[in-house]
Structure formats: C-alpha cells, structure tokens
Amino acid sequence: MKSIWYLFLRTYAKLGFFFFYKKIIVKGTENIPANKPIMFVSNHPNALIDPLLVATTNHRTIYFFTRAAVFKPGLVEWFMRSANMLPVYRIRDGISTVKKNEAVFEYSFTLLKEKLALLIFAEGSHSLERRVRPLSKGFTRVVFGALEEYPDLDIAIVPIGINYNSPTQYGSKVSLLYSPPIYVNDFRSEDPNIRAIELTKATSDALKKIVCHIEDPDFDASSIDTEEYLDPVEFNQKLSSGNLKRVPNIKKRQFNFFGVLFKINSFLPLLFWKKKEKEIEEAEFIATYKYSIGITAFPIVYLIQALILGAFFGKEIALLYFIASLLVALIYVKTKH
Numbered sequence: 001m002k003s004i005w006y007l008f009l010r011t012y013a014k015l016g017f018f019f020f021y022k023k024i025i026v027k028g029t030e031n032i033p034a035n036k037p038i039m040f041v042s043n044h045p046n047a048l049i050d051p052l053l054v055a056t057t058n059h060r061t062i063y064f065f066t067r068a069a070v071f072k073p074g075l076v077e078w079f080m081r082s083a084n085m086l087p088v089y090r091i092r093d094g095i096s097t098v099k100k101n102e103a104v105f106e107y108s109f110t111l112l113k114e115k116l117a118l119l120i121f122a123e124g125s126h127s128l129e130r131r132v133r134p135l136s137k138g139f140t141r142v143v144f145g146a147l148e149e150y151p152d153l154d155i156a157i158v159p160i161g162i163n164y165n166s167p168t169q170y171g172s173k174v175s176l177l178y179s180p181p182i183y184v185n186d187f188r189s190e191d192p193n194i195r196a197i198e199l200t201k202a203t204s205d206a207l208k209k210i211v212c213h214i215e216d217p218d219f220d221a222s223s224i225d226t227e228e229y230l231d232p233v234e235f236n237q238k239l240s241s242g243n244l245k246r247v248p249n250i251k252k253r254q255f256n257f258f259g260v261l262f263k264i265n266s267f268l269p270l271l272f273w274k275k276k277e278k279e280i281e282e283a284e285f286i287a288t289y290k291y292s293i294g295i296t297a298f299p300i301v302y303l304i305q306a307l308i309l310g311a312f313f314g315k316e317i318a319l320l321y322f323i324a325s326l327l328v329a330l331i332y333v334k335t336k337h
Helices: 002-020 049-058 075-082 099-115 138-149 192-210 226-230 230-241 257-266 267-277 285-313 315-335
Strands: 023-027 037-044 062-067 086-090 117-120 158-166 173-178
Touching: 002 049, 002 285, 037 049, 037 138, 037 192, 049 062, 049 117, 049 158, 049 173, 062 099, 075 086, 086 099, 099 117, 099 138, 117 138, 117 257, 138 192, 138 257, 138 285, 158 192, 158 226, 158 230, 173 226, 173 230, 226 230, 257 267, 257 315, 267 285, 285 315
Parallel strands: 023 173, 037 117, 037 158, 062 086, 062 117
Antiparallel strands: 158 173
16 A cells, blocks of 8 residues: 555656656666665755655666654654655754664664665755755665675665756756766675775765766856756866856847736736745745645646636636646646746
8 A cells, every 4th residue: 555655746746746756857767776786875956856856767666765854743754754765864953863763773673674765865965056965874884884784785876866957947858867877785895884985985976976066165057057967977077178168148038928927827826935934944845845836836726716717617628728728737847938
C-alpha cells in the first residue's frame, strides 16, 4: 500500500513539473546501479524542489534525509513520513534531539541492507549560491555504519548535480546530472576518520564537476546568459578560460498571448500567490511555494470555475473549459521567455 502511495505522489509530482518547468534536462541515469544499495548525494540550491526532482528523474524508490524542523506534528508529519522522508536532527535543534538520529541511522542501515536508495543533501542547508559548499561527513557515518553491521554490502555513492537557470522562476529550466558511482568499499583505511575524509573529498570533487561551481565570491555573474548554467561541465570549462557568454543586462518584455489568457483565467490563485509571496523569508523557498500552489490551488480553482460554467451551460462546456485551462497553462509555460 505504501509503495502505491509513493508511486502516486511521484507521478503527481512529475506531472506538476511538466506544467511548472519549461524544460528538465536529465543526464547520466545510466550511472545509477539497478540492484545495489545507493546513497545519492546532491547539492541543495532550491529547498523542497530538489528532492522532488531527484525522485521524479530516476527509477529507484528513494528515502530522503530531511531536517527535522519541517516535521510539524499532525498532518504534515504524517505526510512527510508517508513520502519516505526521514527526520535528521541538528545541533541547532537542541543537543537532546540529536540522540534521536541514532534510531534514524539504524533504520537507514536496514534500508541499505534491503538494497534501497537514500538521498542526502550533504551541504547541510539550502543556498542559491552557484557552488558546491563544504560537505558534512554525516553521510559517511551512515554508509560506514551500515557496512559495520552488514559487511557484505556493496554501497554506491551517486553524486547528483542540480543546476537551475533561474531557480525562483516559474517556466524556467533545470538540469540534473548523475555522476558515475563511487563505491564505499574502495575506501579501505583502518582509520575511520581518514576513510570519512577521503570519501567526503571524493564526493565533493565529483560534485564540483557536475555543478556550476563559482569559487570566487567576487565573481560578477549578473550578466551571464542563464542558459550557460544548464551544462555545468561546459560552464566550468568556460569559467576557467573566461569564455562564458554574457548578455546585456536589459530585460525586454515580450508579449505572450497565452500568458495573458493564463493570467486572466488564473486571477484567483495568482492573487493568493501574491499574498503568500510576502510571507516568504528565504528566496530558496520561492519556487517550492510556487510549485505547491501550482499543483493544488490552480487545478482546484479551474475545477470550481468549470462546475460553475457547467451549472449554466452544461457538462460539455465545463469539460471543454477545464481542458482548455490546462492547455493554456501548459502552452504558456512552454513558450515563456
């Protein structure tokens, strides 16, 4: 039953992304082992969008390490646990709560034993910075801990690079690159500290090849053509040689007929978004809120408006309107500049 629920959530999330992003580029899925325990390790630029994109772009059932603070008691906690999210407690959550990680880690060892997949954002927090930040060694504790309990495991670390051209924008583009696996058993030092450091470095180095990595904090990225960010391998090469494409920092408004129709037809959910937008304190959550409202409020409003039309003009008109509303939204996102 749980697997059916997870499949439903993944399918609905994938459908939502089809309407939310102009283009999703996925490369390297052939690097994902089919029948081995996996620890996916990804950069983390865009809050809850990141894990959803990983879940909907590969074939493995994934359990997600998620900061415990978002597990609000009640319906939220039930939903997050039902979606395979595992709470991770940090020191900032209180020393007493960190002890709860032991039970979470023990459960994750069992998942790896069953050849399932885990996802962790080893930078420890989200950030819109275009670089790989220092990785916490927490993920090494999980994989080496699993090996201590189950020595026959062949655990693969699969780094994932997530790169957005405009991370907070609806109708933008995103690319996901899956790096070749790093096998934990290749790190054989008897000193657990050295093993953890070596594995962390190997994972960080792999991520820096598949993430647009701007090391210099003073680098002026304001006029970089955002399309450049979708190919991190080429981006990093151009960055080192100074050949990145730049465009005039002038925004030209382009008329989009379907955009006008979309905004008129979606007046109520757009109004709700404008009110909600003022409450968002972290830019990394903007896309998450837009997407969440997009997959809930918009279809509900379209359905209500269709039912009202149906009451006056019949079921055929109502169905036609509902389908047309979805098509207008889809054409708008795919033609948006």
